[in-house]
Amino acid sequence: MSHRVINFYAGPAGLPLPALERAQAELLDFENTGMSVMEISHRAKEYDAVHNEAIALVKELLAVPDNFKILLLQGGGNLQFAMLPMNILHSGRKADYIITGQWAKKAFKEAKIVAGDAARVIASTEEEKFARLPRKDEIKVNPDAAYVHFCSNNTIFGTQWKAFPETRGIPLASDMSSDFMWRPFDVKPFGLIYAGAQKNLGPSGLVVAIIRDDFLAMCSDKLPSMLQYKIHADKNSLYNTPPCLSIYILRNVLAYNKAIGGLDAIHKNNLKKGELLYGCIDKYPAFYKGHVKVKDDRSYMNVDFFLPNDEVTDMFVKESKAAGMVGLKGYRDLGGIRVSMYNAVTVDHIKTLVAFMEAFAKKHA
Numbered sequence: 001m002s003h004r005v006i007n008f009y010a011g012p013a014g015l016p017l018p019a020l021e022r023a024q025a026e027l028l029d030f031e032n033t034g035m036s037v038m039e040i041s042h043r044a045k046e047y048d049a050v051h052n053e054a055i056a057l058v059k060e061l062l063a064v065p066d067n068f069k070i071l072l073l074q075g076g077g078n079l080q081f082a083m084l085p086m087n088i089l090h091s092g093r094k095a096d097y098i099i100t101g102q103w104a105k106k107a108f109k110e111a112k113i114v115a116g117d118a119a120r121v122i123a124s125t126e127e128e129k130f131a132r133l134p135r136k137d138e139i140k141v142n143p144d145a146a147y148v149h150f151c152s153n154n155t156i157f158g159t160q161w162k163a164f165p166e167t168r169g170i171p172l173a174s175d176m177s178s179d180f181m182w183r184p185f186d187v188k189p190f191g192l193i194y195a196g197a198q199k200n201l202g203p204s205g206l207v208v209a210i211i212r213d214d215f216l217a218m219c220s221d222k223l224p225s226m227l228q229y230k231i232h233a234d235k236n237s238l239y240n241t242p243p244c245l246s247i248y249i250l251r252n253v254l255a256y257n258k259a260i261g262g263l264d265a266i267h268k269n270n271l272k273k274g275e276l277l278y279g280c281i282d283k284y285p286a287f288y289k290g291h292v293k294v295k296d297d298r299s300y301m302n303v304d305f306f307l308p309n310d311e312v313t314d315m316f317v318k319e320s321k322a323a324g325m326v327g328l329k330g331y332r333d334l335g336g337i338r339v340s341m342y343n344a345v346t347v348d349h350i351k352t353l354v355a356f357m358e359a360f361a362k363k364h365a
């Protein structure tokens with residue numbers, strides 16, 4: 001066995017070990033072809049099976065209804081910030097944006113570039129350093145919005161929507177890059193869901209998108225082909241050469257998710273992880289100060305907290321690293337500590353971290 005650390009990086013992030021071991025075992029001779037999955041045609045039947053299995057697993061794990069298409073795209077989460085407005089905000093259409101963090105802001109920035117004033121901010125918690133989500137009464141959806149965009153989990157500031165914004169039937173559009181498949185959820189209110197793979201799903205660059213048929217029908221066909229959702233949907237995400245290796249790893253991760261009991265089991269693990277870690281933070285409120293001020297808004301994926309001073313923070317990072325835990329240094333503009341505990345982080349990993357935090361608090365408080 002090779003040496004593995006407990007990986008708390010925010011992204012790219014750790015992947016389930018069995019999914020990587022499967023890739024290792026199959027690397028040189030994929031499906032008895034005598035080649036790796038990187039070396040065969042994307043039109044070959046062996047690759048096609050992996051491609052379709054990945055899509056089928058997304059559908060199965062999330063119970064995606066038949067009136068949605070599942071797409072595998074490139075360009076990361078960032079290209080979706082532009083592709084969504086490019087496809088939808090034509091013919092005088094407008095859209096509403098909820099700003100809860102850096103990524104939501106970037107999505108809005110791209111929408112402004114594409115559509116100018118047709119992209120509108122309807123709620124923001126930036127003035128409070130994104131330490132909470134907007135309350136229901138603070139969100140006023142415009143009746144003429146073609147969609148309402150929000151970011152389901154704020155990777156940097158550590159808030160997460162447990163109940164999605166209510167829009168009276170207007171399609172939701174969401175960047176779920178950092179919490180996609182952390183639990184089961186109802187996809188029906190969504191026109192578009194997209195997630196960069198490098199947090200919960202696989203390697204960076206790849207995006208999983210889920211688009212509803214009526215939303216797809218609204219998409220522009222006057223864009224360059226690679227930017228049209230319609231073309232990717234018509235071609236089953238094989239319009240051009242897809243990132244075969246990344247999709248293969250995605251397949252391995254999803255197959256593993258299914259094998260361990262699907263999203264219900266994953267959700268249970270994630271709730272347990274949150275209970276353990278927030279339990280420890282709340283136990284030492286004078287020593288560990290959480291960034292997020294509203295408990296219900298706290299994320300089960302990214303947890304930001306602060307220690308009494310920079311010196312103790314540096315010590316925390318150094319000592320945790322020596323104990324085999326990496327990636328705990330906080331986001332550069334926020335400081336402190338950030339624990340990213342995506343699906344591949346296990347309950348045992350969090351138990352190890354919490355034991356370290358207990359000992360550290362006792363020593364330094």
Ligand SMILES: *Cc1c(COP(=O)(O)O)cnc(C)c1O
Binds near residue numbers: 079103178
């Ligand atoms: C990591 C992340 C992204 C990044 O997208 P890339 O273009 O793939 O780098 C976008 N949105 C959120 C919420 C993220 O956490």
